[in-house]
Amino acid sequence: MRVDTVITLDNDVNCLLLDKASYNDENYFLSVILDESEEPSDEYIVLKEIVENNQYSVERIVDEAILTELIKLFTKSFGEKVDNLPEFDDNKTSNL
Amino acid sequence: MDGKNFGTLFAEKGFVIRNSNAFIKEATNVDLTELVDKLTDLEKRINSSSNIVDFSKSIISKLDEIDVLINSDEYTKLSNSDKLRAFSDCVQKIRSKFAVVNNYVKAEENVRLQRNNNDSIVISVDQKSANLDKDTTLSPLERNQQVEALFNEKLMALNAYNRALANFNEYKKAYEKSVKNFNLVEFKNELLALANELQEASKELALSPENKEKLQNAITGVHSEISYYGLESIKSKEEFDALCKRYGLESVGLSKKTEVVKDETIKKEKKDEVKKEKSLLESVYDKLVALNPTVKFALKDKANDKRFDGRIEASVPVGNLNLPEDFYHMNNGISNKFSTNKDQILVEIGELKLNNEKKETKELGHPLRNPDMVADVFKELVLLNPDVKFELKGKSNDARFDGKIEASKPASSLELPDGFYYMNNGISNKFSGDVNKVTIEIGELKQKEEKHKPKEYETLNFAKDEENKPLVLDNEKNDEKPNLREDLINRLFGKLNSNGEPEVERNDEAGLKPDIIDKAQEVVRNLTKNCKVYEGKHYAVKKSRTAVIGSYAKTLLTFGGISTVILGAVGTPVLAAAAVGVGLGAAVQKLYSKLVANTDIKIEALEGTKYENDPKNAPVSVIAYHEAKDALMDIYKKRKTGEIKSKVKDYTEEELLDDISPRFGR
Incomplete structure (x- = not known):
């Protein structure tokens, strides 16, 4: 699974994958649930990627010990994203 | 209708008048063209049948919903175990009816997923290997090991894809075999009986009143879907059979149409023979167009080669065309002369020249x-x-x-x-x-009128119902709107003091009252009560697609995600402290600075430094950040749409002179 993709789960919930972090050889994704009109909702979740028999599945993570480690990784990544943001140019907003 | 031609009309459409008495009796005051059109339409509806794959997907999805309802309800475990098992067995029986289709659908989705994965790995490995070749710092051993790792990565992805493909082909065969002797009515009756059984079994389960109602609605949905499935096809068949019986007609199918046409036309004069040949060519033309929707055709008056009865030009080579029944490919043309069909024709197929090509x-x-x-x-x-x-x-x-x-x-x-x-x-x-x-x-493909664009998340509307409300960036100046930060802090920590900090009695290291955990859990429940993704349950990924998302929108969403996840776990302040410890505050400040650069916009909550970098205050800081995320998103949206513009710089007299001086040689 890749960041910047929308995955559709088997219960028809769509999640936009915002960031990825690897912890203890597992991949985790910070994601936002999309609503019926495919707009991001206020529901953010952390998903663990599971690959079994060539089939991808995910599990929502609420374990605080894991979340604490992941939040550090996501926060660092967020800091890097902010550093790399271009200056806001009123005339060039298409890719901002 | 011209009475002399109705026989031809019926024959052309594949009907034979088997019971002449019935036909003559019933057809007297009937528009026969309309009758033929009606029968043709009904025939189409019968043959179009219902899409078993879509139907299967829909029912499976409803059964999944039922499973989620049952598994997520705390009262379920109070049900009688035999009755719960009877219900589950019934769900399983319905699922098993779709096992073949479901396996086929899942295998197809898996192939797509593996194909995407393989594609991205191929690109990534290509990129990495190009970088590796440029890297001169690696030792021979390191280089070899890295190449081997890349090779294995690519090979594994390819093998996974090939396995998925082989799996898919196997299930596809099984599916095609299963639909050969498919009896729609029988299939539906079995499903309806099971849906009734499910309804009865559900009444014996212990469930919360809310979920009980949801379960009944879901089961009714399953029942309705089964009832309506293929109804049009069945009804059309009944109507078609009744009309055929009434008028003494029999449908002989497409393969025999020309035979019937021949019976009628052999009685005509030589002049009509030319017309017939032309209509036969037109008929072949029509069939080719129908069978090859993506190919452009042109019907020509006569063939270049005299061996042929007519000429049709096509935008693809003759060998690529799907041919009507009984026709075969020959050099430069097609023919049905070796078929049992009495109406035989040789058609020259030429190349249709397209200007742009x-x-x-x-x-x-x-x-x-x-x-x-x-x-x-x-x-x-x-x-x-x-x-x-x-x-x-x-x-x-x-x-x-x-x-x-x-x-x-x-x-x-x-x-x-x-x-x-x-x-x-x-x-x-x-x-x-x-x-x-x-x-x-x-x-x-550039489209002239409507150009399709992938979904662009940077223009997403995050609060439709708030759309017409004025932008409020400074909550402290807003008397009408409840202050989210204050509200959350009040709920978690009690009242704020005059400095805007929580009035809490710090009786543990983290500075939180014991009952805060209970209150935090309440907040968590409120935040996640509508979330359809439950913890501890595995959800298969049905499909994935690429999203186009701008850098600011993505960063803001990531920030929203981090603050929400932390807030969700605020019962233990470890997460907040962890995030603040690795620089969440500094990153938020920087994001804020970039967003409001060259504007007069301010968010008061982010202006001060009182929430920054103190682990003991970390939960309060995160709440402040969480509150600010909507305001930040609002600024972003308004800057992007031009509603908030950069300030025009006010030059001092000196700056102005400095600016223009080079032009005047100063």
């Missing part, structure tokens, strides 16, 4: 390789992607590709033919078991 041939340097394969893939793409517009462009400018097809959607979102996978800017089957390998560039 001629031009390309002159302009492009690369020869069109595998032209037949490119055309075949083009046809398959059209059939697999009915919502997408395609154009066969012939040659590609890029020598790596055998040809080019333009599509109104990106290659990554297309349904691909068996054995094909996505690659950068194109598709290929070079890793499939197919003998004919082809690599095709997929370009963007």
